[in-house]
Amino acid sequence: RLWQQQQSNFTAQSNALTSINSSLSALQTAMQSLHDITGAISANTATSSQTGILTASAQSGAVAGTHLVTVTNLATTASVYTDALANGNTNFQTGVITLQVGTKSTDITVDSGNNTLTGLASTINSQQLGVTASVINDSNGSRLALISKTTGQPGDLTITGNTTGLTFHKSVAGQNASLTIDGVPFSSATNTVTGALSGVTLNLVGSAPNTPVQISVGPDTNGATQAVNNFVSAYNAVIGAINAQFTYNTSTNSAGTLAANSALRSLQSSLLSDVTYAMSSNNGYESLASLGIDMANDGTLSVDQANLNSVLASHYSDFQNFFQGSSTSFGSQLAADLTSLTSPTRGALNENLAEIKNQQTTLHTTISDFEDRLAARQQQLIIQYSQIDAMLRQYPVTLQAITAQLATLQTAQK
Template sequence: MAGVTGIATGNDYTALITSIVNLEKSPKQTQLDTLSKSTTTKLTSLGQLKSAISDFQSALVALNSPSSFLARTAKSSDESIFKATATQSAAAGSYQVQVQQLAGTSKVALQSVASSTDVKFNSGTLKLSLGDSEVASIDIDPTNNTLAGVRDAINKQSSTSGITATIISDASGSRLVLNSTKSGDGNDIKVEVSGEGTNGDTSLSKLAFDPATAQSLASLTDADKAAGLGGYVTKAQSAKLTVDGLSVVSDTNTVTSAIEGVSINLTKVTAADTPVTLTVGRDEDGVKANVQKFVDAYNKLITYTNAQTKVTSVGEDKAPVTGPLVGDASIRSMLSAVRNEMVAPNANGGSFNSLASLGVTTKKDGTLEIDSDKLAKAVSSDFEGVSAYFTGDNGLASRLGGKLKAYTDADGILDQRTDILQRTLSSVDKQQSDLNLRIAALQDRLNKQFSTMDNLVAELTKTGNNLASQLASMPFANKNG
């Protein structure tokens, strides 16, 4: 609303009205601003607290997982020869592995033709096989009777046949090179031709290939190469190795049948009489890593709650600086429950009854620290005892998780606190809206009142001026007393 300029009085009442309005609004506005800021800060703090608790719970789940204690490792003494992985069913032990041969796939070069674009093959059918198994049957007709057309027809079925084709041109002309994705003895590529017609300029039989009679490309004479004869580049073969002197044959370089629960991924042949050691054991490093994650997540939770509930003195004449969650009973209750569980005896039995016996101790600020050597010794000497301390319904991880559940569940303690704070913010918004309406009404009323007053002064001034004029015109007005 525009200000009120006193035409009659010569005074601008805008500043006066603004001062009155601000004096009326300021106390309530300060109260609402303070409440809004503190409530928003608490909401943010509770959200970050819930995140810290969630991280701690995730660490507890990993620590309580039986699979983390049942996990096995498989280590090769020379990973350039092979790498290995192990499942829970693998038995701990050491094995000597000698790799004589890697598995390989079949790759063949078919007979060349004069040109990759001008040649038109006769119609017919190409049957592609891997060993004794037919994998594709391709009809050749005028729509695909070029070298490129045949290549595309083969590749169209590659997802099911396991055979891909490409065109390579050399001094003798152009030819199809076929590559298989299936390794193992006997899985060589074979191409048979049937039902050949006479509607092209080149015999379809040029594309036939029999691995039983074919030679390797490397063994062809110069005359054979100039004539464009086909041959195999590589033959399909199985991997061959020995494990502790026992012979093992595998169609692929991923060997899963040699040692129960162990997968060996071969990458290179070993030198003669130079076996590689494969060691299968418990995943002690994984367990130690999970204990470290547990400690890190707990320390994050404690560090955050310490900061949010801290009272900092800033001088005798000044109010202390307090964290947004100072005095929060639910936070104190949660931390007390967690700490009590961490010092409670282990109901599962076993040789470890406390975190300290595993090398995990509490510092002055309430956070934890790990004696890595003591933890490593405990895991190495009594793996089952460490597992019993942390896992199971009565293990530390499960007990701690149970204490935290009431705080982080849907409609749990933290959700209830969040709902209350959200309602407070909604109430602040409503009060702010009401205050704005009341102040607007006050300003409008003051504007009208001062405007009315100014008009009244103008009327009185006018009346006074008229009276003075009339008196001045009276007969006695010009006579001396």
């Protein structure tokens, strides 16, 4: 029974340590999002004052600032069509059609095998010329329609030669988007403009030559706020689980299964020391408290959202340096400690888990050896019992023989 209790204790301790270790790994992930130079607080955002004209998105390399963009016209997709024939299978004259897509020309041979709108559409599509050919039917008959797969001038369509008798009309010319960025003219073959503003993508959705659109580029404060809240939640999960192990329950007159665990007490001390660490100099933002992240008496953290918003709005670079600065920054110190604490080989809890596992293995071996010895002794006793039982079964026969011999002796004496 003592061994069973020991096994139960080892299992409970192992489960508790594994759970806390998992929470510690989650804290490391949340911290990495703040500390990583490509993480959440390095992200930028771009907003547009006129989303009906253009929208914008920013990458981490974008430079904070404000820009004025005027969209004169959008990039268009070229298309041409023919006059109507009776239907898609009506024959027309054979010959050659020369189709130019952008600057590349291709001769399309029309013979008796494809001199219908349906046949010509199939031929054009099979040659993969960068256009889509289709037959359009309406009340006037059937027309061949060609639409470019490329927007802007690079995808403009021109029929430069035609001996088939078909008449082609250009319905839309392929032209580039035309815009100005901070007064500088810019042309784009697509309505997705990249490279004009470093790290910013402009998505053109409408033209308004007389309406400048303001694009504001800056840090993604919403993403930063979420990252901070995730960190605080992850930290509180760890410290709360640790505190629970050391809390005495008056109803059960006991504490947690790890109440006497020195490694857990050391972890608690390390975390409390880490989150109260203050940088030597960061323009007044040297501690979590200076960012609006306060500590309660039990060691848990809470976010004063108003204070945090103020820091993010006015001192974002200091906020960023707090988590991503040099080796003496808060973020660097905590990230390094968490890496050590969660190390598979050197982490305090992992070492403790390995020790408990060894103890469980040793106890299991002890129990197994005892059970083997017990089984061997049991088998030995069974054999001895069988031998004794066999001997006892012989006693009545022996007694009868002795009795008979005695009777014979008594008779002889008479």
